[in-house]
Amino acid sequence: MSALLEVKGLQVHYGGIQAVKGIDLDVHEGELVTLIGANGAGKTSTLNALSGLLKPAAGSITFAGQPLAGMPVHQLITAGLALVPEGRGVFPRLTVAENLAMGAYVRADQAEVRKDLDRMFGLFERLHERRDQKAGTLSGGEQQMLAIGRALMGRPRMLLLDEPSMGLAPLMVQKIIAVIRQVAAEGMTVLLVEQNARLALQAAQRAYVMEGGRISFSDTAHACLNDPRVRAAYLGE
Amino acid sequence: MDIFLQQVINGLVQGSIYALVALGYTMVYGIIELVNFAHGEVVMVGALVSLSVIERLAARGYSGWTVIVIGLLLAVPACIALGLGIERVAYRPLRKAPRLAPLISAIGVSIALQQLAALIWGRNYLHYPDILPKTQYAIGGAVISEVQVVILIAAAVLMAGLWILVQRTRLGRAMRASAQNPAVAGLMGVDVNRIIATTFAVGSGLAAVAGALVGAYYNVGNHTMGFLLGLKAFTAAVLGGIGSLGGAMLGGLLLGVIENLGAGYMGKLTDGAVGSNYSDVFAFLMLVLVLVLRPSGLLGERGIEKV
Numbered sequence: 354m355s356a357l358l359e360v361k362g363l364q365v366h367y368g369g370i371q372a373v374k375g376i377d378l379d380v381h382e383g384e385l386v387t388l389i390g391a392n393g394a395g396k397t398s399t400l401n402a403l404s405g406l407l408k409p410a411a412g413s414i415t416f417a418g419q420p421l422a423g424m425p426v427h428q429l430i431t432a433g434l435a436l437v438p439e440g441r442g443v444f445p446r447l448t449v450a451e452n453l454a455m456g457a458y459v460r461a462d463q464a465e466v467r468k469d470l471d472r473m474f475g476l477f478e479r480l481h482e483r484r485d486q487k488a489g490t491l492s493g494g495e496q497q498m499l500a501i502g503r504a505l506m507g508r509p510r511m512l513l514l515d516e517p518s519m520g521l522a523p524l525m526v527q528k529i530i531a532v533i534r535q536v537a538a539e540g541m542t543v544l545l546v547e548q549n550a551r552l553a554l555q556a557a558q559r560a561y562v563m564e565g566g567r568i569s570f571s572d573t574a575h576a577c578l579n580d581p582r583v584r585a586a587y588l589g590e
Numbered sequence: 591m592d593i594f595l596q597q598v599i600n601g602l603v604q605g606s607i608y609a610l611v612a613l614g615y616t617m618v619y620g621i622i623e624l625v626n627f628a629h630g631e632v633v634m635v636g637a638l639v640s641l642s643v644i645e646r647l648a649a650r651g652y653s654g655w656t657v658i659v660i661g662l663l664l665a666v667p668a669c670i671a672l673g674l675g676i677e678r679v680a681y682r683p684l685r686k687a688p689r690l691a692p693l694i695s696a697i698g699v700s701i702a703l704q705q706l707a708a709l710i711w712g713r714n715y716l717h718y719p720d721i722l723p724k725t726q727y728a729i730g731g732a733v734i735s736e737v738q739v740v741i742l743i744a745a746a747v748l749m750a751g752l753w754i755l756v757q758r759t760r761l762g763r764a765m766r767a768s769a770q771n772p773a774v775a776g777l778m779g780v781d782v783n784r785i786i787a788t789t790f791a792v793g794s795g796l797a798a799v800a801g802a803l804v805g806a807y808y809n810v811g812n813h814t815m816g817f818l819l820g821l822k823a824f825t826a827a828v829l830g831g832i833g834s835l836g837g838a839m840l841g842g843l844l845l846g847v848i849e850n851l852g853a854g855y856m857g858k859l860t861d862g863a864v865g866s867n868y869s870d871v872f873a874f875l876m877l878v879l880v881l882v883l884r885p886s887g888l889l890g891e892r893g894i895e896k897v
């Protein structure tokens with residue numbers, strides 16, 4: 354079976370800086386795969402290239418058998434890919450409800466959109482209580498919930514998450530990870546970029562480890578958790 | 591006669607025209623952080639296109655508001671096309687350039703449009719034919735003309751319409767989202783380039799109406815008329831808080847009233863030493879004052895509704 358997302362030889366450059374130096378990566382339908390690595394490893398650059406925010410210097414990206422290269426950013430969601438960007442990227446002066454509505458911007462099935470909105474409010478009760486509040490006034494964790502909910506509102510085939518745990522208190526991190534697990538358990542394909550390796554490995558089925566712009570290691574999440582190199586470098590043991 | 595009330599009425603009329611123009615500045619600034627210095631010239635083109643239409647119709651014996659409306663039916667699409675063209679040719683290629691580049695480009699477009707208009711309409715002051723009713727209504731010691739009433743109503747309707755568009759529609763939501771975070775709006779499926787173009791189109795349409803109203807109100811048009819009007823409207827936008835829709839409306843009205851009150855009382859206060867022709871100075875002094883005391887403008891930052 355061919356993968357839902359297939360990346361081959363991906364390179365990302367910023368002027369003279371090579372941030373991603375030719376990586377291969379694939380994610381199958383229904384999988385929760387994590388990409389872990391230290392600061393500056395090139396994780397965000399990889400995701401931004403996948404979502405068209407950055408133009409890759411080389412390599413191919415295939416999603417559902419369709420090449421993504423050269424596709425304008427705004428067609429990504431129609432193709433079935435939703436990115437929850439690093440730092441959440443909520444629209445601060447739009448209300449919670451308006452942010453969620455933006456997630457469904459390209460959808461025409463208004464009745465279904467309304468159902469999904471109720472589902473999101475069920476999934477994230479805090480957002481329900483704050484539906485008419487400006488998103489900029491939410492706490493970091495609430496904003497992360499909103500960003501995830503907003504991405505789900507587009508009914509993507511695959512979710513790309515860039516460090517959803519960033520800057521959150523441990524309890525909130527647990528909550529966010531629980532939501533990601535639940536979404537994945539319901540059948541969503543997920544690529545989770547994380548610095549919090551332990552949590553990511555506990556949630557994911559497979560993992561890629563990124564170092565200095567290259568994939569240094571990849572295996573099942575379980576094997577990674579038990580691998581001495583991963584343990585030493587990423588799990589602080 | 592109640593001078594105060596009269597100047598307030600005149601000020602609100604003039605101010606609602608400033609506000610219509612200021613909305614164009616503020617919307618474009620809100621979405622791409624560019625001061626579209628060519629915007630005043632779009633107003634000028636709106637005024638002169640409608641003038642051409644009105645002249646021809648008046649020459650055939652038509653008169654009344656229908657003539658103005660027909661003038662608008664041509665001026666609005668002409669200005670929308672012009673605004674879209676300016677965005678596409680002068681600004682979009684410079685979207686990622688240093689901020690100074692589009693600013694210079696804007697000034698270039700502004701000069702080019704003035705010269706082009708001089709070629710088409712000549713360099714003389716053109717006068718509008720006398721086609722509008724001269725009816726006046728008395729209110730509490732002051733008078734308001736039918737033209738003034740129409741301007742106030744037209745501006746109010748347009749501003750309410752714009753408010754609904756921006757706050758209550760899917761397009762408006764996409765405009766606000768694109769202003770706040772264009773990259774993420776793109777991820778949601780918004781074609782941000784199209785939203786930016788739409789913003790220019792809306793602003794230019796309002797500019798066309800403002801131009802036609804200004805022409806009808808003051809009965810005069812010229813290829814340079816966009817300069818001072820544009821500057822005043824930009825001042826109004828900054829006064830209200832650039833990027834804020836409510837700010838542009840408030841700033842416009844306020845500037846109009848201040849100017850007219852200033853003009854009305856200046857001579858009296860200074861015993862004739864300084865006359866009403868100093869009203870521009872008064873307006874810009876007010877701007878300096880607001881910027882010193884509240885750099886983000888009256889409604890800037892807090893409660894901002896950027897588009």
Ligand SMILES: Nc1ncnc2c1ncn2[C@@H]1O[C@H](COP(=O)(O)OP(=O)(O)OP(=O)(O)O)[C@@H](O)[C@H]1O
Nearest residue numbers: 367370372390391392393394395396397398399548
């Ligand atoms: N816009 C940019 N211009 C120049 N260099 C950049 C830019 N963005 C990232 N880089 C560089 O590319 C490398 C990879 O950055 P990237 O943001 O992809 O890392 P990351 O793995 O997401 O790190 P983090 O965990 O801190 O988010 C870094 O060395 C970074 O300095």
Ligand SMILES: [Mg+2]
Nearest residue numbers: 396397398439
């Ligand atoms: Mg990152």
